[in-house]
Amino acid sequence: MEMTAFDAITNGRTADPDHRPWPRFSVDEGTWAKTADALRDGECCLLGYWGERERVNLALGTPNLSAICVLSLENVDRVFPSLAAAFPPAARLERTIREMNGLLAAGAADSRPWLNHGRWPQVPEASAPSALDPHDKYTFLPVEGESLHQIPVGPVHAGIIEPGHFRFTANGETVVRLEERLGYVHKGIEGLMAGAPLAKAAQLAGRVSGDSTVAYALAFARAVEAATETVVPERAHWLRALMAELERIANHLGDIGAICNDAAFAIMLAHCGILREQVLRATATTFGHRLMMDRIIPGGVACDLNGDGRAAIEALVARIRRKFPELVELYDNTTSLQDRTVATGILRPALAQRFACGGVIGRASGRTVDARRHPGYPPYDQLAFDVPSLIEGDVNARVWIRIREVEQSLALIEQILSRLPEGAIATDIRARAEAGAAHTEGLSLVEGFRGDILVWVRLRADGTVDRCHPRDPSWFQWPLLEAAIEGNIVADFPLCNKSFNCSYSGHDL
Amino acid sequence: MRKTLFRSIIQAPVTEAPPPADAAALAELAASVDAAALRRLGRSLAIREVDAGSCNGCELEIHALNNAFYDLERFGIRFVASPRHADVLLVTGPVTWNMREGLERTYAATPAPKWVVAVGDCGFDGGIFAGSYAVAGGVSAVVPVDLHIRGCPPTPTQLLRGLLALLNAAGQDR
Numbered sequence: 001m002e003m004t005a006f007d008a009i010t011n012g013r014t015a016d017p018d019h020r021p022w023p024r025f026s027v028d029e030g031t032w033a034k035t036a037d038a039l040r041d042g043e044c045c046l047l048g049y050w051g052e053r054e055r056v057n058l059a060l061g062t063p064n065l066s067a068i069c070v071l072s073l074e075n076v077d078r079v080f081p082s083l084a085a086a087f088p089p090a091a092r093l094e095r096t097i098r099e100m101n102g103l104l105a106a107g108a109a110d111s112r113p114w115l116n117h118g119r120w121p122q123v124p125e126a127s128a129p130s131a132l133d134p135h136d137k138y139t140f141l142p143v144e145g146e147s148l149h150q151i152p153v154g155p156v157h158a159g160i161i162e163p164g165h166f167r168f169t170a171n172g173e174t175v176v177r178l179e180e181r182l183g184y185v186h187k188g189i190e191g192l193m194a195g196a197p198l199a200k201a202a203q204l205a206g207r208v209s210g211d212s213t214v215a216y217a218l219a220f221a222r223a224v225e226a227a228t229e230t231v232v233p234e235r236a237h238w239l240r241a242l243m244a245e246l247e248r249i250a251n252h253l254g255d256i257g258a259i260c261n262d263a264a265f266a267i268m269l270a271h272c273g274i275l276r277e278q279v280l281r282a283t284a285t286t287f288g289h290r291l292m293m294d295r296i297i298p299g300g301v302a303c304d305l306n307g308d309g310r311a312a313i314e315a316l317v318a319r320i321r322r323k324f325p326e327l328v329e330l331y332d333n334t335t336s337l338q339d340r341t342v343a344t345g346i347l348r349p350a351l352a353q354r355f356a357c358g359g360v361i362g363r364a365s366g367r368t369v370d371a372r373r374h375p376g377y378p379p380y381d382q383l384a385f386d387v388p389s390l391i392e393g394d395v396n397a398r399v400w401i402r403i404r405e406v407e408q409s410l411a412l413i414e415q416i417l418s419r420l421p422e423g424a425i426a427t428d429i430r431a432r433a434e435a436g437a438a439h440t441e442g443l444s445l446v447e448g449f450r451g452d453i454l455v456w457v458r459l460r461a462d463g464t465v466d467r468c469h470p471r472d473p474s475w476f477q478w479p480l481l482e483a484a485i486e487g488n489i490v491a492d493f494p495l496c497n498k499s500f501n502c503s504y505s506g507h508d509l
Numbered sequence: 510m511r512k513t514l515f516r517s518i519i520q521a522p523v524t525e526a527p528p529p530a531d532a533a534a535l536a537e538l539a540a541s542v543d544a545a546a547l548r549r550l551g552r553s554l555a556i557r558e559v560d561a562g563s564c565n566g567c568e569l570e571i572h573a574l575n576n577a578f579y580d581l582e583r584f585g586i587r588f589v590a591s592p593r594h595a596d597v598l599l600v601t602g603p604v605t606w607n608m609r610e611g612l613e614r615t616y617a618a619t620p621a622p623k624w625v626v627a628v629g630d631c632g633f634d635g636g637i638f639a640g641s642y643a644v645a646g647g648v649s650a651v652v653p654v655d656l657h658i659r660g661c662p663p664t665p666t667q668l669l670r671g672l673l674a675l676l677n678a679a680g681q682d683r
Contacts (some may be wrong), residue, residue, distance in 0.1 A: 032552050072604070100574065117606075117607045117608065119606040119607055119610075120642050120643055121606070122642045123642070125682040155611045156559055156592075156611050156614075156615050157588035157607065158591070159556045159574055159590070160560075160568055160571055160588060161560070161568065162560045162563070162565055162568065163560050163561075163608055183605045184562075184600065184603055184605065184608050184611065185560065185561055185562075185563070185605055185607070185608065186607055187603060187605055187638045187641055187643050187644055188638075188640075188641035188642050188643035188644065189638075191641055191642060191643075192637075192640070192641050199593060200637075203637055204637060205564065205593065207565060207637060207638075208564065209565060210563070210564040210565045210566025210567070210568075210569060211565055211566070211569055215566075225572055254569075254572075267513075267517065270517075270576075270577055271513075273573075273575070273576035273578050274523060274576065274579060275574070276573075277573060277576050277577075277578050280573070284664075290570070290664060291566055291569065291662070293566070305540065311576065326512075326513050327513070329644070330513050330515075360681050404525075414545075460534070471682065472636045503565065505563065505564045505565050508607075
């Protein structure tokens with residue numbers, strides 16, 4: 001068998017013994033350069049990229065995520081070779097590494113600040129460059145042409161949405177360039193996690209992006225459990241999946257309604273809104289919190305499913321099974337609505353592939369990766385489900401993927417309820433101090449409703465968090481919105497933006 | 510499609526009876542709200558929502574106020590697209606340093622009389638994010654706050670009770 005680029009990078013190396021479940025290798029600059037080439041040529045995909053005081057880490061996967069590893073450049077003295085110079089999807093991450101860790105990616109084309117708007121009274125790490133002058137103007141990319149005009153939008157938007165700035169350059173009604181500026185809701189979550197006890201860090205992880213609180217809590221718990229080699233009771237795995245699928249359904253219902261509403265078809269929002277509310281009421285009955293915050297904890301889950309909860313979820317699934325097909329038919333048969341969604345905001349499959357764009361957006365553009373399948377985690381290996389995909393990459397395709405995923409999640413919930421194993425719902429996180437390792441590191445990849453969430457964590461011997469890096473799927477989706485809107489009319493931006501529904505908070509951290 | 514539309518017309522509404530106004534909120538408002546000014550607006554409030562750094566959990570529940578179960582508009586309370594049209598700023602999140610100016614300018618752009626409602630535990634005092642280098646604090650660290658609705662996130666019912674208290678403050682003589 002021919003050796004893949006991934007094999008060529010990793011073969012023959014000795015992995016760090018305290019990193020789980022996938023290996024972490026220390027590499028030299030030569031291998032770093034080879035990795036940049038492999039990313040550029042699409043032979044590997046970028047899963048995460050984050051800095052520490054003197055180290056830069058890169059989570060790397062094969063294109064279908066059949067294999068994953070972390071590569072580290074150690075003892076970095078302020079400067080390291082840029083990946084973005086060869087592979088632009090890494091650009092915003094390198095700009096962030098500079099701000100958070102004071103490490104400069106040499107050779108990068110774009111060295112502008114990203115999350116740092118020059119307003120922080122202190123900087124995240126002692127080695128970081130001093131805060132920017134707040135009066136330094138952020139320079140947007142230049143645009144030239146006689147008939148062009150610019151439309152600045154945000155950070156405070158017209159709707160009930162998160163803050164961010166969009167700089168449109170338009171030729172008449174047609175967008176010729178969109179440039180995003182994000183970072184407005186940067187809360188310094190990684191800084192707050194450093195040194196935090198596990199319980200506090202888990203709560204923070206559940207508030208990286210509130211709409212994905214289940215998925216983030218799960219990703220954090222799985223990373224901690226990997227680091228400590230904790231074996232979670234079987235029932236906990238199944239209850240976690242139950243919560244994750246309920247969260248997926250609630251968010252997809254909200255998005256389907258909101259996308260149609262942005263095409264002025266309000267009745268879909270009204271009906272999807274009713275279904276979404278019924279999901280949240282069922283989760284409140286079952287788990288005691290509408291969004292299920294803090295219900296997944298390292299070691300298991302915080303609450304069990306009782307008879308009332310089971311009945312509430314069974315009634316919910318039956319109701320959605322009855323009502324949802326009518327709404328799907330309404331969407332499918334309303335040509336005036338499809339006139340807005342079909343062929344609008346097309347994301348080319350090649351770009352989705354290049355950015356390793358996950359979730360609905362990736363699957364609507366032919367990238368069929370789903371972390372529940374690859375790399376996979378329990379209990380999904382014991383459950384039957386399809387990963388729907390389309391190739392069109394337009395708003396319509398993103399609506400249809402959401403519709404199909406709601407149906408898949410309903411089927412998953414039915415399987416979980418019928419086969420839920422008995423037993424304990426949580427176990428203690430194994431203390432690693434006696435094992436003698438000063439640090440243990442864990443990595444996880446979990447499929448949220450928006451796509452694959454990566455969490456990397458390093459725990460101290462006393463069980464507190466030394467460093468944690470949660471990577472939102474939006475990092476690899478926001479840049480693609482800029483590409484998808486090109487050539488569309490300004491008035492279609494809300495529709496395109498909603499069909500992407502990237503997280504501001506998850507990205508800004 | 511026609512069947513769905515027809516049924517929507519003949520079906521009884523799912524909208525539920527409103528919860529009572531929050532007593533604690535009424536007490537907080539009595540101390541800070543100019544009832545005479547609020548009365549001038551009648552039973553109509555225009556809200557501009559401002560996310561000043563939230564995790565977006567509060568936004569989900571604020572959104573829910575517009576669904577058919579809570580139907581905020583039946584009380585004469587509606588969300589508007591510009592602070593120029595607003596009577597109330599509904600502010601979420603710990604206020605991040607990066608959003609501080611955005612919030613200040615939104616407040617300045619809102620014509621008086623105006624009220625600020627801080628939503629969530631983070632809006633109260635920064636919540637779990639308090640103490641970060643990137644967080645300025647709760648909403649009151651940046652603009653004057655008339656009412657706090659706590660919770661992580663507050664449920665739509667809690668939000669509704671707080672907003673109804675604001676509306677009811679208009680009917681009270683002081």
